[in-house]
Amino acid sequence: MDLPRACYLPDGDDGYVATALTIGPWDPGLQHAGPPAALLARAVERTGGIPDGQAVRLAYDVLGPVPVGPVRVTARVLRPGRRIELVEAALEAGGRTAMRLTAWRMRTRDSAATATPPQPFAVGPEEARSAAFDVFSEEVAYHRALEWRAAAGSLTTTGPAAAWTRPLCELVEGEPMTPLEHLLVMTDAASGISTEIDWSQATFANVDLVVALFRQPAGDWLGMDAVTTLGPGGxxxxxxxxxxxxxxxxxxxxxxxxxxxxxxxxxRTGLDGARPRS
Known part of the structure; x- marks a missing residue:
C-alpha cells in the first residue's frame, strides 16, 4: 500500500496541505484533530522565546471541523518572559479559525535530585499486542500515521484501554516527527480507544483537549492509558x-x-478481527 510520507505538505511560509493521513473517523472530508494539534504544537515550539524551554500545558479549543486540504498556522507570544511564557497558535481553514492553542512554556534546569521517581507502565511496547485502531471508512486515514499496540483492553471494543504508538510518517514533509508532535498526534485518539459507546450508533467528538506535562516525552514509543466517562446530559x-x-x-x-x-x-470489523460492541 502506498502511503503519503507525511501528514502535511509545506505550502509557503505558514501554509500546509493536509494529506490522507489526517482523515478522521466521522467524515472522510474532515481531519482527525490529532495531526492539526501537533501542527499547532510545532508552531508554539518554534515561536517561543525561551531557548530549550519545555511545554507544560497545552490547551486546545476545537472551534470547528478542519477540512482535509489547505490550512494556515500562525503563532505569537502572548506573555513573554525569560523563565515562563505563554504562546498562542491558531489554525485557519476555509477562511475561519478552526483550532486554537495556548501553551505555557517554562525554562528547563537540572532538578533531578528532587524529581519524583519514574512510574513505568506495567506493559511495555514489546509486550503489547499488535493491534489496529481501525474505525475509519477510508483505507488510508489517520490510523495509518502511527503503529498501534494494545497494552490493555482493546482498540476496537468499548471500555478503558491502553495503547503504545510510534510514528510511521513525518508530520511535515522533510522533517522527522518530534516526540512532542507524536504525543499530540496520538493523544487526541484517547477517547477513540476507550470509547464507552458504539461508533456505529453515536458520535463523540471532543471540543477541547488539555495536555499537562511535568516531563517532556522522549523516544519513538509513546503510550496512553485512557478512560472515558459519559454523563447523563449528552x-x-x-x-x-x-x-x-x-x-x-x-x-x-x-x-x-x-x-x-x-x-x-x-x-465495521477492525483489522485485528474484533467487532465494536455496544
Whole structure:
C-alpha cells in the first residue's frame, strides 16, 4: 500500500496541505484533530522565546471541523518572559479559525535530585499486542500515521484501554516527527480507544483537549492509558495518563459532545478481527 510520507505538505511560509493521513473517523472530508494539534504544537515550539524551554500545558479549543486540504498556522507570544511564557497558535481553514492553542512554556534546569521517581507502565511496547485502531471508512486515514499496540483492553471494543504508538510518517514533509508532535498526534485518539459507546450508533467528538506535562516525552514509543466517562446530559469526558518508556510524563483530558447518529452506520470489523460492541 502506498502511503503519503507525511501528514502535511509545506505550502509557503505558514501554509500546509493536509494529506490522507489526517482523515478522521466521522467524515472522510474532515481531519482527525490529532495531526492539526501537533501542527499547532510545532508552531508554539518554534515561536517561543525561551531557548530549550519545555511545554507544560497545552490547551486546545476545537472551534470547528478542519477540512482535509489547505490550512494556515500562525503563532505569537502572548506573555513573554525569560523563565515562563505563554504562546498562542491558531489554525485557519476555509477562511475561519478552526483550532486554537495556548501553551505555557517554562525554562528547563537540572532538578533531578528532587524529581519524583519514574512510574513505568506495567506493559511495555514489546509486550503489547499488535493491534489496529481501525474505525475509519477510508483505507488510508489517520490510523495509518502511527503503529498501534494494545497494552490493555482493546482498540476496537468499548471500555478503558491502553495503547503504545510510534510514528510511521513525518508530520511535515522533510522533517522527522518530534516526540512532542507524536504525543499530540496520538493523544487526541484517547477517547477513540476507550470509547464507552458504539461508533456505529453515536458520535463523540471532543471540543477541547488539555495536555499537562511535568516531563517532556522522549523516544519513538509513546503510550496512553485512557478512560472515558459519559454523563447523563449528552456530555462525556476522556482522561488519559501519558507515558514514554521511562514512565508517566503527564495527563490529558478532553470534553466530548455525544450525539446519536440519525442513521446508524454499518458495523465495521477492525483489522485485528474484533467487532465494536455496544
Amino acid at each position: 456530555a462525556g469526558q476522556c482522561a488519559a495518563d501519558l507515558h514514554d518508556r521511562r514512565g508517566r510524563i503527564g495527563r490529558s483530558v478532553a470534553s466530548l459532545f455525544v450525539e446519536p447518529r440519525e442513521e446508524p452506520t454499518p458495523r
